[in-house]
Amino acid sequence: xxxxxxxxxxxxxxxxxxxxxxxxxxxxxxxxxxxxxxxxxxxxxxxxxxxxxxxxxxxxxxxxxxxxxxxxxxxxxxxxxxxxxxxxxxxxxxxxxxxxxxxxxxxxxxxxxxxxxxxxxxxxxxxxxxxxxxxxxxxxxxxxxxxxxxxxxxxxxxxxxxxxxxxxxxxxxxxxxxxxxxxxxxxxxxxxxxxxxxxxxxxxxxxxxxxxxxxxxxxxxxxxxxxxxxxxxxxxxxxxxxxxxxxxxxxxxxx
Amino acid sequence: xxxxxxxxxxxxxxxxxxxxxxxxxxxxxxxxxxxxxxxxxxxxxxxxxxxxxxxxxxxxxxxxxxxxxxxxxxxxxxxxxxxxxxxxxxxxxxxxxxxxxxxxxxxxxxxxxxxxxxxxxxxxxxxxxxxxxxxxxxxxxxxxxxxxxxxxxxxxxxxxxxxxxxxxxxxxxxxxxxxxxxxxxxxxxxxxxxxxxxxxxxxxxxxxxxxxxxxxxxxxxxxxxxxxxxxxxxxxxxxxxxxxxxxxxxxxxxxxxxxxxxxxxxxxxxxxxxxxxxxxxxxxxxxxxxxxxxxxxxxxxxxxxxxxxxxxxxxxxxxxxxxxxxxxxxxxxxxxxxxxxxxxxxxxxxxxxxxxxxxxxxxxxxxxxxxxxxxxxxxxxxxxxxxxxxxxxxxxxxxxxxxxxxxxxxxxxxxxxxxxxxxxxxxxxxxxxxxxxxxxxxxxxxxxxxxxxxxxxxxxxxxxxxxxxxxxxxxxxxxxxxxxxxxxxxxxxxxxxxxxxxxxxxxxxxxxxxxxxxxxxxxxxxxxxxxxxxxxxxxxxxxxxxxxxxxxxxxxxxxxxxxxxxxxxxxxxxxxxxxxxxxxxxxxxxxxxxxxxxxxxxxxxxxxxxxxxxxxxx
Numbered sequence: 001x002x003x004x005x006x007x008x009x010x011x012x013x014x015x016x017x018x019x020x021x022x023x024x025x026x027x028x029x030x031x032x033x034x035x036x037x038x039x040x041x042x043x044x045x046x047x048x049x050x051x052x053x054x055x056x057x058x059x060x061x062x063x064x065x066x067x068x069x070x071x072x073x074x075x076x077x078x079x080x081x082x083x084x085x086x087x088x089x090x091x092x093x094x095x096x097x098x099x100x101x102x103x104x105x106x107x108x109x110x111x112x113x114x115x116x117x118x119x120x121x122x123x124x125x126x127x128x129x130x131x132x133x134x135x136x137x138x139x140x141x142x143x144x145x146x147x148x149x150x151x152x153x154x155x156x157x158x159x160x161x162x163x164x165x166x167x168x169x170x171x172x173x174x175x176x177x178x179x180x181x182x183x184x185x186x187x188x189x190x191x192x193x194x195x196x197x198x199x200x201x202x203x204x205x206x207x208x209x210x211x212x213x214x215x216x217x218x219x220x221x222x223x224x225x226x227x228x229x230x231x232x233x234x235x236x237x238x239x240x241x242x243x244x245x246x247x248x249x250x251x252x253x254x255x
Numbered sequence: 256x257x258x259x260x261x262x263x264x265x266x267x268x269x270x271x272x273x274x275x276x277x278x279x280x281x282x283x284x285x286x287x288x289x290x291x292x293x294x295x296x297x298x299x300x301x302x303x304x305x306x307x308x309x310x311x312x313x314x315x316x317x318x319x320x321x322x323x324x325x326x327x328x329x330x331x332x333x334x335x336x337x338x339x340x341x342x343x344x345x346x347x348x349x350x351x352x353x354x355x356x357x358x359x360x361x362x363x364x365x366x367x368x369x370x371x372x373x374x375x376x377x378x379x380x381x382x383x384x385x386x387x388x389x390x391x392x393x394x395x396x397x398x399x400x401x402x403x404x405x406x407x408x409x410x411x412x413x414x415x416x417x418x419x420x421x422x423x424x425x426x427x428x429x430x431x432x433x434x435x436x437x438x439x440x441x442x443x444x445x446x447x448x449x450x451x452x453x454x455x456x457x458x459x460x461x462x463x464x465x466x467x468x469x470x471x472x473x474x475x476x477x478x479x480x481x482x483x484x485x486x487x488x489x490x491x492x493x494x495x496x497x498x499x500x501x502x503x504x505x506x507x508x509x510x511x512x513x514x515x516x517x518x519x520x521x522x523x524x525x526x527x528x529x530x531x532x533x534x535x536x537x538x539x540x541x542x543x544x545x546x547x548x549x550x551x552x553x554x555x556x557x558x559x560x561x562x563x564x565x566x567x568x569x570x571x572x573x574x575x576x577x578x579x580x581x582x583x584x585x586x587x588x589x590x591x592x593x594x595x596x597x598x599x600x601x602x603x604x605x606x607x608x609x610x611x612x613x614x615x616x617x618x619x620x621x622x623x624x625x626x627x628x629x630x631x632x633x634x635x636x637x638x639x640x641x642x643x644x645x646x647x648x649x650x651x652x653x654x655x656x657x658x659x660x661x662x663x664x665x666x667x668x669x670x671x672x673x674x675x676x677x678x679x680x681x682x683x684x685x686x687x688x689x690x691x692x693x694x695x696x697x698x699x700x701x702x703x704x705x706x707x708x709x710x711x712x713x714x715x716x717x718x719x720x721x722x723x724x725x726x727x728x729x730x731x732x733x734x735x736x737x738x739x740x741x742x743x744x745x746x747x748x749x750x751x752x753x754x755x756x757x758x759x760x761x762x763x764x765x766x767x768x769x770x771x772x773x774x775x776x777x778x779x780x781x782x783x784x785x786x787x788x789x790x791x792x793x794x795x796x797x798x799x800x801x802x803x804x805x806x807x808x809x810x811x812x813x814x815x816x817x818x819x820x821x822x823x824x825x826x827x828x829x830x831x832x833x834x835x836x837x838x839x840x841x842x843x844x845x846x847x848x849x850x851x852x853x854x855x856x857x858x859x860x861x862x863x864x865x866x867x868x869x870x871x872x873x
Binding site for chain 1: 257260261264265268269341342345346347348349350351352353354436437
């Protein structure tokens with residue numbers, strides 16, 4: 001089967017001449033449809049840069065990124081906008097909701113942009129809100145709801161278009177453990193049921209334990225890859241913790 | 256539901272940030288429309304004899320106002336767009352093409368524009384009626400302003416602002432096209448470097464400012480610098496002062512603040528360290544804004560003070576040159592008005608004199624005549640012996656007039672020596688200029704033609720326009736020197752000048768206030784986090800408020816002090832130029848300016864605290 005995402009030898013360099021700094025230095029990997037992949041690594045290893053580059057938010061210095069047969073490295077601004085609209089979803093640590101729109105309107109936004117008919121929009125919004133357990137909050141404003149609820153709103157917004165790929169950058173970073181667990185359970189349920197493909201950057205071993213595969217990144221390069229396989233979530237959590245201790249003194253990061 | 260609907264909703268709910276922009280645009284339109292209405296007003300043209308002068312002043316001022324208003328809207332718009340970067344970024348992230356976002360903002364801008372244009376013209380119409388009344392009053396005309404909507408003004412305003420809106424829309428497009436998605440996620444991480452004092456810039460700043468001030472205080476006639484630079488001197492002064500102001504904000508203040516910060520005794524007490532750091536942190540970025548505010552303030556205070564000073568002194572100046580209410584050469588006229596204080600007939604002789612190679616024409620009068628008139632005009636009595644003379648010269652200016660004291664004058668057989676010179680006369684200067692007082696016997700001996708003059712003094716002389724007209728009718732072709740007529744024409748000219756001056760001054764003031772307001776609101780947004788942290792680590796309310804006061808107070812006070820300092824030098828130069836003491840009107844004007852400025856400061860402070868949401872973090 002063809003992978004949904006193919007990352008080939010990408011680099012991202014900052015600065016010039018002798019002062020050049022490579023945030024990413026030759027990263028290659030593949031993600032197949034229906035996978036829930038985590039990216040881990042110590043602070044400053046290049047996790048977020050990697051995500052931004054793949055997610056078309058930033059551009060790579062060299063290398064190619066192929067999402068579903070399309071090489072996004074060669075795309076123009078306009079094409080990228082269309083591509084994002086039709087294929088990608090985003091969740092961020094700080095939600096990025098529009099404060100002036102209600103929860104419902106925030107979720108509607110990407111569908112409105114894609115010019116879907118109103119009946120379809122309504123149905124999709126109700127369904128996704130039900131799934132994330134925010135159906136009762138649809139007419140509230142972002143400042144009236146909790147952080148966990150905001151993040152579930154953001155996730156609904158990201159997934160309501162049924163994107164080929166969902167990018168999540170530390171989605172649980174600002175959440176308490178209960179909200180984080182709820183969100184992660186929702187995401188993995190979606191992943192299991194609807195075959196959504198998710199790429200999540202995190203430094204939290206607990207969040208990562210919901211993934212099926214973890215990529216470890218260090219100094220801009222992939223250092224290791226582990227699979228959950230048949231392990232339970234708890235066992236996988238232990239595996240990840242061990243792995244983090246092996247990788248280096250950065251186990252502090254997970255606490 | 257379409258993107259368009261959502262955008263509209265977003266607009267409605269974001270009313271607060273829109274309101275600020277909308278308010279600025281509305282304000283600009285109201286001001287501009289009012290001004291243009293006044294310019295086209297038939298009332299003014301029909302009433303004032305000096306309407307050509309008024310029209311000229313109005314036209315020139317409307318161009319200044321136009322440039323200013325356009326810049327102001329563009330500034331407000333760029334601030335507004337900056338505030339909405341997050342929204343734009345999110346749209347872009349969700350896959351809206353830049354073209355569409357641009358169209359959205361364009362549409363929004365045009366809707367806002369048309370709305371503000373309509374409301375602005377209605378408000379401006381009402382305001383112009385009120386202002387017209389004030390203008391007519393200031394010009395000393397008895398008339399009621401009519402209430403008509405000028406179609407010329409409407410068309411003019413609409414065209415001008417449509418062009419401005421088109422420009423701001425393009426500005427919006429530019430921002431969107433330059434916008435990089437990654438900026439949305441890095442905005443907070445961008446750090447500023449703490450500025451370091453630069454020796455060179457500090458010295459250059461102080462030197463440039465000192466040079467500008469020094470040059471401004473040089474005398475027009477005697478200074479070597481004026482001779483070298485000629486007509487470009489004022490430009491050199493302005494450049495030196497503006498550059499000096501910028502460097503001062505850019506470096507000198509950084510230097511001073513750094514010293515203050517390094518003074519541990521002072522800095523390490525309470526929040527002083529934080530307060531200074533806050534100011535220091537932003538001062539480089541703010542240098543341009545602070546300079547703009549300082550220069551705007553200086554312009555407002557200087558032009559307002561100068562015009563108000565002239566207006567204030569108009570009566571005195573006219574009195575200096577026209578000490579008699581009426582004066583003419585020829586036969587006596589019987590005046591019946593009960594306001595008449597004196598009605599005198601005076602004889603004087605004209606003769607040509609050669610002094611230092613130049614021929615002058617002087618009027619001679621005997622000392623008894625002088626003393627009689629001096630008594631009527633409440634001046635001191637003079638004594639002149641045979642062979643002596645006293646010169647009266649109302650045009651005398653020590654900078655460029657020659658003082659003839661000690662000079663020997665000879666007309667035919669009579670020889671006298673000038674013992675004194677007075678810079679005021681008993682005659683109206685437009686009939687008899689320089690006068691020489693000699694003793695009665697010297698006057699008798701003077702072989703020269705002999706003329707008869709009529710001098711009339713009246714009570715309440717500023718209001719004797721009717722008597723003046725009547726008298727002129729009686730006199731026919733004879734030239735009448737009339738105080739009320741001269742006073743009226745100078746007040747008409749100055750009144751409109753004063754009106755335009757205060758009007759523009761007010762516009763500048765409000766705009767200056769708004770620029771500071773925008774600045775402070777941006778800072779409040781940025782500082783919220785800092786103050787929350789402070790609160791969390793246990794800093795009390797009172798102390799935080801003190802720091803905020805310091806921060807805002809600085810942004811307000813620094814440019815105000817510079818502006819006042821600049822204008823003080825400019826006005827003292829102006830006062831020297833016109834040879835009048837304008838201290839009182841200038842001080843009144845400055846106090847008014849500072850008062851309005853302080854109100855804006857107070858409002859900004861209140862809003863700043865509000866943005867930090869004291870209640871929320873209490």
